Amino acid sequence: MFRKLGTILLMALTILFLAACGNGKTEDSNNTSGSTDNEKSSKAAESKDPDKLTIGFVPSQNAETLEAKAKPLADLLQKELGIDIDVKVTTDYNGVVEAMGAKQLDLGFLPPTDYVLAHEKGYADVLLQALRYGVNLEDGSNTDELVDYYYSAILTKKDSGIKDLKGLKGKKIGWQGPTSSAGYVWAAVEMKEDGVDAQKDVKGTQLQGHDKAVAAVMNGDVDAAAVFGDARNIVKNDMPDVFEKTEYVYTTEKIPNDTISVRPDMPDEWKEKIADAFVKIGEDEEGKKIIEAIYSHVGYAKSDDKKFDIVRDYSDKVQEVGK
16 A cells, blocks of 8 residues: 555656656746747847838928939939839938938938937938049039048129128028038038137028029028038029129038938948949949939948048037037
C-alpha cells in the first residue's frame, strides 16, 4: 500500500515538476519571442521602404507657376525611383519645416537657415546642396563655374539715390520671410554690423517670392529689396529693361546653396537612392533644364551638416536685430 502510495506521490511530483518547467519555459519563450517581435517590428518600421515620396517646395516665383514647373521633376524622380512622387507647394519655408516634422512631407527644398532650424528640431537631415553657375551680378550673365554658394544683394532703382547700406535708413525695404537667408537674414545681419537696424531703421514690408521683390522695386512699391543675386533673371522675360533700370548697391558674404533635406527616419538605403537620383537628373541635359526652371539649380552635390555652421552663426546674429 505504502509502495503504491509512494509511486503515486512520485508520479504526481514528477507531473508537477514537468508542468512547472514547461510553464517556466513557455513564459520565458513568450517573453523572448515578444521582445524579438517588438524589436523586429521596430526595425521593420524604421527600414520600411516608402511607397510614395512627397516633396515640399516654396515659391521663389508665382506658386501656380512653380507647381507646374515642379511636375516634370516629379515625373523624372518617379521614373528613377519607381515610386509615386507628390509635389506640395507651401506659402513659406516654415510650412515645409513643420510639415516634415509632422511627417506630411518626406523631402523639402530648404534654404540654409530653414534647414538649420529643421535640423535642430530633429525634422530634417541635409541630403544635397544645389549647384548653380556663378553669376555676374552686373548683368546677370552666368559663368562656366559650378558653385555651391550664392549671395544676397540689396536691389534698388538706379535713380533711387541709395548707394550703400547707410542710404537705406528711413526707406521702405522689401523682405522675404524672417528665416529667408537671401531675402532677410544675411542682409539684416550685415546691415546691423554697418549701423543700420533692419527692424528699427527702415520700413520693412514682407513680400512672397523674389520675383515679386524685383517687381516691387521696378514698380516703385519699395525703395529697395533683399534678393538672391541672380533674382532679376527670373523676371527679365516680363521686364526686359530690369537690368537697365536696377542695380545692386550691396552684396553680402557667401551663403551656402539651398538644400534638399530629408526626414531623419528615412531608411539610409533610400536616402542614397534619392540622392543618386537627383545627382543623375542634374547631370542629364534635359533634367538640368527642368531643375534650372524651378530654382535656377543646374545640378546637385551630396552635402553634410558641417557646411552649415556659418548659417548657425548668422542665425545667432540675426537675433540681435531689433534689440
